[in-house]
Amino acid sequence: MPPAGWCLLWLGLVLASVCASLESAAPSNSTTAPLNVLLIIVDDLRPSLGCYGDKLIRSPNIDQLASHSLLFQNAFAQQAVCAPSRVSFLTGRRPDTTRLYDFNSYWRVHAGNFSTIPQYFKENGYVTMSVGKVFHPGISSNYSDDSPYSWSIPPYHPSSEKYENTKTCRGPDGELHANLLCPVDVADVPEGTLPDKQSTEQAIRLLEKTKTSAHPFFLAVGYHKPHIPFRYPKEFQKLYPLENITLAPDPQVPAGLPPVAYNPWMDIRQREDVQALNLSVPYGPIPVDFQRKIRQSYFASISYLDTQVGHLLSALDDLQLANSTIIAFVSDHGWALGEHGEWAKYSNFDVTTRVPLMFYVPGRTAPLPEAGEKLFPYIDPFDSVLERMEPGRQVMDLVELLSLSPTLVGLAGLHVPPRCPVPSFHVELCREGQSLVKHFRFQDLEDDPSLRGNPRESIAYSQYPRPADSPQWNSDKPSLKDIKIMGYSIRTIDYRYTVWVDFNPHEFLANFSDVHAGELYFVDSDPLQDHNMYNDSQGRDLLRSLMP
């Protein structure tokens, strides 16, 4: 590795964020019963939600959860693709520590025998349960969702999941296709149900069973939508008439975008309805009427997801568990809906790395419900007189998904594992992320605003690998052996800064002296990240000021 300023800069920033942290756990009261945890993980959901200020989206149940929660406005995933992101936040380690940048290895044998969040709760007396897509299936969780280590009982997968990619979408020709856009009549599909409905039902059954358990529970529920294909009950389309759907504000591939930063969104191209468009590879574009339909179906999938969250939380209320259960709501990463001419995750842009993140803590983020009071009554998104729910408390600081692990542990009053040494492959239990627990000490923060820290010091790191300098068939999801370049990205409150550097996948070494391309976007003047200032004098000045 070169001694260049780069490494020092990187290290310096990491250390700065270590020093800026204030870590002690929640004041736990050993005489009170431990809190349960309900962790809701959504697949490919960017913060297109009412509670994040989106005026078009109908997400009343998630907004209601937000109104009782502490919501993080600037939360970022560490890598914008499912398996690496999930393994990262579930183990509390960065992708450079799990060494999972693709889908093809199990960290316990490939990197280190790292503990997971559910494993830690299990080892602390919790009954841990997994429903739906929590770990990514396949090798990356040893074909078992990391059983038996993470879970007390075998993970549940909805039986109708197997139809997600089969021909179940009725096209205009009356035939069934494997389409991207797949609004369905639920009575008509195989088994007459959809995976997320089944997961909600199973999660509610498990909650009912906890009534008779002497142990606290940790229940993770992983929803599939709005991940592609957009297979959802067709009535949700009505919430988003096509004439009300706008295009992305910046649908062009930006002129100053280095080709290595662009990803050609190959997966949607394989769907039958998209294939029929005969799109040009790698840049498209997609015809605008079809762009509107994709956005419509993504939004409809969110409203469908919202109803599932609504049913789940309302059941939690009915079981009188809302006064004893922490609820965390999170997505693995975002998704570009035409921004920069892209239709996927697989990048370092904010649209794919920024995620919704909120925590409800009974008695802390909201007053304890009185006996019989409902905090989470189900709200019908089709209700014509739907009122916007006021958001609850919000944090603007930049935070990382890595923080999920120490934060949940701290909020539950368990001992927060120590910071990881560097390197930490041999350490089973430690954390690379900051605990966010200090943000929940509202009275302390009011009494002493300096405890808030300086948002200018908070930094979120993300990274994305590429097989080549120009977009090619495997640029979205290169296998480890094909990775030649790693894009390391820093997001501060002022800018996003990315360097694409040479990477050796055998030694796992990044060479910061071998920079293939760079990106720099200023948040205030260019929130959508369309004007790359890396070569600009303003950019050069900033970079020089960062050098130690």
Ligand SMILES: *[C@@H]1O[C@H](CO)[C@@H](O)[C@H](O)[C@H]1NC(C)=O
């Ligand atoms: C713990 O809870 C008990 C019973 O609610 C209360 O009397 C006591 O003051 C609490 N202690 C702390 C340290 O919060």
Ligand SMILES: *[C@@H]1O[C@H](CO)[C@@H](O)[C@H](O)[C@H]1NC(C)=O
């Ligand atoms: C990995 O961790 C698990 C859970 O603590 C433990 O059961 C197992 O023995 C460990 N494996 C190795 C190889 O250390």
Ligand SMILES: *[C@@H]1O[C@H](CO)[C@@H](O)[C@H](O)[C@H]1NC(C)=O
């Ligand atoms: C992965 O699963 C296989 C098959 O169940 C099992 O033999 C192996 O021990 C598991 N790996 C680890 C590290 O636990």
Ligand SMILES: *[C@@H]1O[C@H](CO)[C@@H](O)[C@H](O)[C@H]1NC(C)=O
């Ligand atoms: C569509 O837009 C029109 C005009 O702004 C508005 O009146 C209508 O309520 C919108 N429909 C929906 C379902 O949002």
Ligand SMILES: *[C@@H]1O[C@H](CO)[C@@H](O)[C@H](O)[C@H]1NC(C)=O
């Ligand atoms: C920045 O400068 C480098 C070296 O001169 C050049 O290769 C690259 O294309 C430039 N990038 C942009 C975005 O202008």
Ligand SMILES: *[C@@H]1O[C@H](CO)[C@@H](O)[C@H](O)[C@H]1NC(C)=O
């Ligand atoms: C698809 O596009 C290519 C080039 O744009 C064109 O040559 C070809 O005829 C098109 N095929 C169909 C089926 O439209």
Ligand SMILES: *[C@@H]1O[C@H](CO)[C@@H](O)[C@H](O)[C@H]1NC(C)=O
């Ligand atoms: C939660 O509320 C129920 C019903 O009011 C009550 O029986 C239970 O003791 C409460 N649990 C806690 C931890 O306050």
Ligand SMILES: *[C@@H]1O[C@H](CO)[C@@H](O)[C@H](O)[C@H]1NC(C)=O
């Ligand atoms: C890193 O890149 C520089 C510039 O290309 C090169 O001179 C150096 O040998 C590289 N270092 C390693 C360890 O490959």
